[in-house]
Amino acid sequence: MHMADALTSPEVGGALWAATAVVTAYSVKKVRQEGADDRVPLMGVLGAFVFAAQMINFTIPGTGSSGHLGGGLLLAALLGPAAGFLTMAAILTIQALFFADGGLLALGCNIFNLGFYTCFVTYPLIYQPLVRRKLTKGRIMVGSLLAAVCGLQLGSLSVVLETLFSGLSDLPFRTFFLLMQPIHLAIGLVEGLVTAAVLNFIFQARPELLETGKPLAQHRILRPVLTGFIVVALLVGGVLAWFASAQPDGLEWSLLQATGEEAVFNNSAVHRWFAALQERLAFLPDYNFKRKNTVPEQVSSNLVDLGTSAAGIAGVGLTLGMLLLTGFGLRRAAHRPRN
Numbered sequence: 001m002h003m004a005d006a007l008t009s010p011e012v013g014g015a016l017w018a019a020t021a022v023v024t025a026y027s028v029k030k031v032r033q034e035g036a037d038d039r040v041p042l043m044g045v046l047g048a049f050v051f052a053a054q055m056i057n058f059t060i061p062g063t064g065s066s067g068h069l070g071g072g073l074l075l076a077a078l079l080g081p082a083a084g085f086l087t088m089a090a091i092l093t094i095q096a097l098f099f100a101d102g103g104l105l106a107l108g109c110n111i112f113n114l115g116f117y118t119c120f121v122t123y124p125l126i127y128q129p130l131v132r133r134k135l136t137k138g139r140i141m142v143g144s145l146l147a148a149v150c151g152l153q154l155g156s157l158s159v160v161l162e163t164l165f166s167g168l169s170d171l172p173f174r175t176f177f178l179l180m181q182p183i184h185l186a187i188g189l190v191e192g193l194v195t196a197a198v199l200n201f202i203f204q205a206r207p208e209l210l211e212t213g214k215p216l217a218q219h220r221i222l223r224p225v226l227t228g229f230i231v232v233a234l235l236v237g238g239v240l241a242w243f244a245s246a247q248p249d250g251l252e253w254s255l256l257q258a259t260g261e262e263a264v265f266n267n268s269a270v271h272r273w274f275a276a277l278q279e280r281l282a283f284l285p286d287y288n289f290k291r292k293n294t295v296p297e298q299v300s301s302n303l304v305d306l307g308t309s310a311a312g313i314a315g316v317g318l319t320l321g322m323l324l325l326t327g328f329g330l331r332r333a334a335h336r337p338r339n
Contacts (some may be wrong), residue, residue, distance in 0.1 A: 005103030016109035030082035040327030052237035065253035067187030072118030088115035148192030237312025
């Protein structure tokens with residue numbers, strides 16, 4: 001559900017950039033107030049894990065479409081809503097800047113659609129009331145399914161509204177809406193099941209990680225969990241991403257059904273400027289090596305796999321590094337003496 005710039009007008013893109021900036025500032029303030037120093041390493045490794053997990057597209061049977069884990073709900077459950085949102089914002093920023101996954105003009109839309117709803121709307125309103133009184137595997141499963149489905153439905157609805165307000169007249173609102181909601185319902189169900197599986201595993205192994213308002217256990221006890229997430233992230237991004245579904249994702253599939261094309265095009269000066277900037281910054285576009293004057297069918301599958309592995313490992317490293325620097329910066333700011 002990563003929106004391309006062509007779906008977004010400068011006005012809508014700018015408005016969602018502003019909205020995302022407000023939520024980001026609020027999240028920074030909350031994280032500093034909470035002073036959750038011991039969750040800084042967890043922000044980094046979970047961000048790296050979610051980055052890698054988003055590279056795995058799974059086929060949705062009978063549709064010709066695919067989906068991938070969003071990760072916002074998982075991040076909120078393990079880090080708290082504010083830190084979860086900041087982590088998701090970092091992931092999506094790295095994807096757009098260095099891998100050309102989602103547009104730069106549309107980056108505010110993507111952070112809002114994938115991060116705000118899951119972290120600040122569906123997680124607190126659905127997930128927390130079900131599990132905060134007593135953690136059980138059943139409550140975690142129900143809460144994860146409901147929160148994931150509702151979060152994806154709200155996010156996909158926002159995509160439809162953002163394209164509508166952007167004035168894309170060749171994309172019929174009713175048709176686009178009726179395509180986006182059911183396909184993201186299916187994706188949300190899968191995300192809910194995956195999220196519940198991860199959280200139930202953690203509930204068995206390290207239940208203190210699910211108590212986001214309480215200090216964590218000693219770091220030497222937490223270290224195996226952090227190491228495990230990094231190893232899995234490298235394995236998923238470096239190897240398992242080879243086997244990701246080649247089917248169009250839910251948004252691309254909806255565009256294809258509505259217009260006959262998997263993408264729409266916008267050739268305004270603003271869009272050309274953002275496209276040129278992204279082309280310069282993205283060193284592994286579409287999670288692969290840059291190719292010049294090469295027909296895709298002529299590219300060796302081994303080279304494609306190698307490029308995917310390079311993108312997965314680079315993305316894991318960049319996400320981990322960016323989030324650790326951000327987390328440690330927030331920690332220092334939180335402990336800085338006030339005059």
